[in-house]
Amino acid sequence: MRNSGRAQVEAFLEMLSAERGAAANTLAAYGADLEEAIAFMSSRNSALPAAGSDDLKAFIADLAGRGYAASSQARKLSALRQFFRFLHAEGLRADDPTGTIDTPRKGQALPKILSVEEVSRLIAQAEADIAAAGSDQERYQRIRFRALLELLYATGMRVSELVSLPERVWSGDGRFLMIRGKGNKERLVPLSLPARQAMADWIATRNAAWPANTDDPQWLFPAASDLGHLARQVFARDLKALAGRAQIPARLVSPHVLRHAFASHLLANGADLRAVQELLGHADISTTQIYTHVLDERLRQLVNDHHPLAKSGINRDVAADNG
Template identity: 50%
Template sequence: MTALADHALIDRFLEMMTAEAGAAPNTVAAYRSDLALASQRLDGGLAAADADALTRVANDWAALSRSTVARKSASLRRFYAFLADEGHRADDPGKALPRPGTARPLPKVLSHADVDRLFAAVAERQARPIADPNDLRLAALIELLYGSGLRATELVSLPRNAVHPDRPFLILRGKGGRERLVPISDRARAAVAVWRDHVDSDRLWLFPSGKGHLSRIRLYQLVKALAADAGVPPDRVSPHVLRHAFATHLLEGGADLRALQSMLGHADIATTEIYTHVDASRLVELVNSRHPLADVPARVDVPPRAP
C-alpha cells in the first residue's frame, strides 16, 4: 500500500477511536504520532506490513522505556485489529509486536509536611504588601489540584462559572467523555471565588490566558516554581503529583477505594489501586481499628488434655 493509503487508514482508525471508543484527545494524538512514525519507518508500508517488518519497527524501540514501548505496541495492535475488522487485511500481524509487562511504577509521593510547605508558600505570596492577582490564581489552582484531584487538563479548561459558591461539587466530563461528580472543599471554593473576581465576566474560562485558557505547560511551570519557593525539590512536584497526593492522603485517612475511583474518574479500579502504596503499619492500624470484630475478644478453645 502507498503512504497515502497509510495516511487515509490512520485517519479512519482515529475517527473510530474518537467516535466509538471514546478516546481522549491526548490518546488520539499519541496514537497518531506512533502510527505516523511507524509508517515513516516502513516507507509508507505500515498498513501492509508483515511480522518481519513489525519486528524491525519494534527493534527501534530498544532504548525506550517499558511504558512507551507498551503504548506504541498498543497503538499498532489496535490499528491492525481495526484493519482486520474493516476487511482491509485478511490477517492481523500485531502478534509480532512486543508486550512489555504492565507493572506500573509507584507514583511520586508528597508527605503531609511537603504539602503544608507548598500552601505556606502560597500564603506567603498572598501576604505581600503589593497584591498580585497571579498569586490569587495560584492559590485557586493549588487548592483545586490537591483538594479535588483534578487532572491538569480538566483544571486549566474549567469554565468560568464551573465552581459555584453554594455547591460543594462540580460535574466534569473527563477521559472518554465520562461524567463524574467531584467534591470541592470549602477552602477551594473560597479561593476560586476570590480569584474569579479578577476574571472579566465575558471570559469563557476560569483560568484564561490570551484568547484561550491557561496551558498545561504553564501550569506545570507554576507548580515547579512554587515548589522551589517552598523548599520542596521541584523534580518531586508536578500537577499530577498533587493529584497523587490527593488520592494517597485520602486513602491514608481511611477513604473507600470505590469512592476514590469515582472522584478520580478511573474507568478501571485497577488504576486506582496504584494508590494503595500506604505504609504496611497504616494498613494494619486500619484493620485493627475499623474491622467489625476489632473490639470483640477472640475466643480460644483449648482442647482437653489426653488422659
C-alpha cells in the same frame, strides 16, 4: 565438556553486523550478554548452544538473584532469543528453547506522592507569595495560582481538566464542580471549604480586573494564550517554582503528583476505593488500586489493634499446645 558456544556466538555477531548493519555498541552489548550466559552454562557443565529451557530459566533466575533489574533481565533474554533463532535458522538447533520463557516484567511503579505536611507547606507558601506580591499584576497571578493549587488538591483533577475548566462550571456557592474528563464523560466532584474560599478570592479578583467593555470570560482561568485559558505547562512550571520556595525538591512535585496525593490521602483516611475511582474519573478500578499501597501499614495496624484474636494469638497457640 562440549564447545562452550563462543564460535557460534561469533558467527551470530558477524551475521548481525553483515546482514543487519548492527552498530559496534550493539554488537558489544550482545556479546557481553551472551558471554555471561556462556559462563553460567559452563558452571552447570553445559554449553550455551545445547542449553534447554530449564537451563535458560535458571540463568534468568540467577540474574534476578544477583539483583539485576527486570529490564536488564529482559535485555539479556532478548539477546538469547535472537541467538537461538539464528541457530535454528542455520540448522544448528532443531528447536528454540526460549519459546516457553516469559519476558521478565517490571513491577508496577508506585506513584510518587507528597505527604499531607508537604502539601500544607505548598499551600502556605502560595498564601505567603500573595502577601508578598509587589504589584497588582503579580498579586492577580498569585491569587489565580493559589486557586488552581487548592482546586487541584481538593479534587484530584487531571491538570488538562483543571486549566480548561469552562466558566459555566462555577455557580452558586461552588460546593460542587462538574468536570468533563476523558471520553467526554462528566463527573461531579465536591469542593473543600479552603478550595471554595480560594476560588471565591480568585473570582472576585478576576472580575475586578476584567475590562468592563468585554464579554464575560469563557474560561474559569482565562489567559492571554492561543488556547484562551492558562496553559498546563505554565501551571506545572509555576508549581515547581513554588516547591523550591517551600524547600521541597522540585523534581518531586508536579500536577500529577498532587493528583496522586489527593487519592492517597483520601484512602489513608478511610475513603472508599470506589468513591475515589469516581472522583478521579478512572474507567477501571484497577487503575485506582495502585494507590492502595498507602493503606498497607494502616490496615496492618488496624488489624493488630482491633481484631479480637490478634493480640491473643500467641496465648491461643500456647493453650493449644497445653490442651
